[in-house]
Amino acid sequence: MAVVTSGPTQLEIRGVSKSFGGVQAVSRVSVDVQKGQILSIIGPNGAGKTTLLNCISSVFHPETGTIVLEGQDLTRLSPARVAGRGIARTFQNIALFRGMTVVDNLMLGRHIHMKNGVLRSMLYWGPGRREEVEHRRVVEDIIDFLEIEAIRKRPVGSLPYGLQKRVELGRALALHPKVLLLDEPMGGTNHEEKEDMARFILDVNDEWGTTIILIEHDMGVVMDISQHVVVLDLGEKIAEGTPAEVKAHPQVIKAYLGTKATV
Amino acid sequence: MAFFFDLFVNGLMIGSMYALVALGFVLIYKATSVVNFAQGDLVMFGGYIAAALVVLYKLPLAVALPVLLGSMIALGFIVERGVLRPMVGQNVISVVMVTIGLSQVFQGSAAMLWGAQTKNIPLPIPLEPYVIWEIYISPVNLVAALVSGVFLVAFVWFFRKSRMGIAMRATANDQQAAMAVGINVRFIFALSWAIAGLAAALGGVLWGNLIGVDTQLALVGLKVFPAVILGGLDSVPGAVVGGLIIGAVESVAAGYVDPYVGGGTKDFLPYVLMILALMVRPYGFFGREIIERV
Known part of the structure; x- marks a missing residue:
């Protein structure tokens, strides 16, 4: 073949x-x-x-x-x-953090890339803040890419089905996966x-x-x-x-x- | 009116100690869906360890406290790994029975290890009440409220802002999604129990100092149920508000009603409130309403 x-x-x-x-x-x-x-x-x-x-x-x-x-x-x-x-994925029946906003869902997609411990993230300035800003930028790029700026602060559970599918794709992309x-x-x-x-x-x-x-x-x-x-x-x-x-x-x-x- | 505020303010301070115990309960329920009937017994065990370290082994408080907190965190981890993890996927009743069993195991082993007679945890707190705006404030209650308050604020911050706290919230929200973004859900379960153990350690010292340490100390756990039902089983702010309400209500009611009925109001009213709350608002003030589509 x-x-x-x-x-x-x-x-x-x-x-x-x-x-x-x-x-x-x-x-x-x-x-x-x-x-x-x-x-x-x-x-x-x-x-x-x-x-x-x-x-x-x-x-x-x-x-x-x-x-x-x-x-x-x-x-x-x-x-x-x-x-x-x-390896990132989406689910047939959508698995999202329904109580959280679109941005927060995507930020959770950055979890594996976050290095800040409890102590460092307590400091508003310094490396903790730089890392946060960096992850924010990645997430905002994905939001632009998927054309979901208008709903970025909405809780995911309140969105129509089609948009939830798109947010779920966004969260998977936030992992910067090799395989999707x-x-x-x-x-x-x-x-x-x-x-x-x-x-x-x-x-x-x-x-x-x-x-x-x-x-x-x-x-x-x-x-x-x-x-x-x-x-x-x-x-x-x-x-x-x-x-x-x-x-x-x-x-x-x-x-x-x-x-x-x-x- | 000063009498009312006396009761109210001291009640709120006691309530913050209920909140501390309730927080452990809510945390475990939220993250792992386990209704933990052994929360009061964890508090009792914490009190016992504190009393044993200070009274039996004569350790200074500055040494005893870190040892206590460390061993209760470890106990939380061990209980989760050893007892609850094998129960994952079993039905609710089995898991509830396991926690009831655990509660008796804690009481029995505490009595076997350190004796059943009541012990005191001597804390360097003055006995003379402070008088502020004609309100008598007991220093013991004040210290308890401060310690609980600091812990609760620190925890809420951890839960809202730290990476692990956010991972805990995410896991409570949707386990499958949490795994898919790389959150170690098993570690989150263990972490919930460890934090509940930490809260129980502080609760054990504070409650043990207030009412003495013996197996009866586990009964403070019973007051957690009205508190979490009022606040919402799966709500952290709900645990705090529910605890404060129960503390204030029982204190005010006991002050006014007990002289006529000869006591018992404290134990009666929180449960009447709980039953009413279940009829009127079964998800509590802050709980998540679960709507099932059929």
């Missing part, structure tokens, strides 16, 4: 399996993610897409297999450590919001060279923005390749449309 981009492999997923009770959610899945790639994971409901993402971000630890980022094994680390190593995992970034949003989100994803990838792995159901969007597509069905990888290759793959057609399909 042809590899689209020939960049070095940044994230190596090797033979990852995870089961819940008797259900094999992910079964010996291997994927090589190239640096700077936009990679989509698609598949019918229950294919194991979110489980695979949860294994990468260490929400679950896989029973077999390894996940290696730039030569470092992430498989057994805690979710917090994985975030510290440069997006679990249905367009799920439940309207047409206009979908277009905005697609634009932001492409811009992030373009401006910062961030590797992006996303799960998405909207095939139009997937085919438009991804360079590489991985197809899961019933926990197994059934195909991968460029959008065009995947679209023509007989097993993919079978998984989506059933047998005896003619396209």
Whole structure:
């Protein structure tokens, strides 16, 4: 199978399996993610897409297999450590600090980059203040980039769904991740919001060279923005390749449309 | 009127000591969703350690205090690691039963280690009351209020402004999101218990000095429930305001009503308030209203 981009492999997923009770959610899945790639994971409901993402971000630890980022094994680390190593994510059902403002949510995204201890942050001036100002600037840049200046002081819980999705992307970006995992970034949003989100994803990838792995159901969007597509069905990888290759793959057609399909 | 202010002001000072105990309770509930029925027993244990260090081992106060604070912080950590972490994901009743069990273990082990008879913690505080604007203020209450006040202000600052405090608030808000931004949620749980242990250590010294140290000291924990229900189970300012209200109300009510009924108002009224609060405003003054969409 042809590899689209020939960049070095940044994230190596090797033979990852995870089961819940008797259900094999992910079964010996291997994927090589190239640096700077936009990679989509698609598949019918229950294919194991979110489980695979949860294994990468260490929400679950896989029973077999390894996940290696730039030569470092992430498989057994805690979710917090994985975030510290440069993997940020968003969630299918949005996980934000709902009682806090947009700015505070993004500032929390800077947590792993903050070095001030209790004592130093008590001093208003000096290094503590310099660090604070520095993080503020990063956060304000992201707010500009995502065009959410107007709502920066609003508590996140009061925002409409589409904007919450955008704030969650902002918080993930605030980590300055090497790899960004997006679990249905367009799920439940309207047409206009979908277009905005697609634009932001492409811009992030373009401006910062961030590797992006996303799960998405909207095939139009997937085919438009991804360079590489991985197809899961019933926990197994059934195909991968460029959008065009995947679209023509007989097993993919079978998984989506059933047998005896003619396209 | 001077009599009323006597009762009110001294009540508020006692209330600040309730607030100190309530803070530990709220902190644990907020960060880890554990309803800790052993909070009063932690206070008692703190009082026992203080009394043991000062009375039994004859340590000077300047040495005893850091040892006490250190050992109560350690106790908080150990309880979280050893007893509550294995219970993560169990149902609410099991966790509540564990804390009730812990409460009895604390009482039993304190009595076994240092004896059941009442001990005093001698603090260098004058007994003569101060008179300010015709209000009699007991120096013991004043010192207690100052210590509690300083701790509460320091804690609120820590919670609002420091990196770890903000991480604690974030964890209380959404655990999944907290993990995703790289916050070590397990450490936050342990930290909550450690700070609750610290608050209990101070509470133990102050309450122990006021009413003596024996296993009965754990009963101050019972007053925490009306305080946190009034203030809101998951609200730090609520714990402070609730504690102050309970202190003031019981002091004023005891002053006016006790002479007619022969005592008991102190124990009666806070709970009547609690029951009324639960009927009228179940989330407390400052608590987060949880709206479930069905």
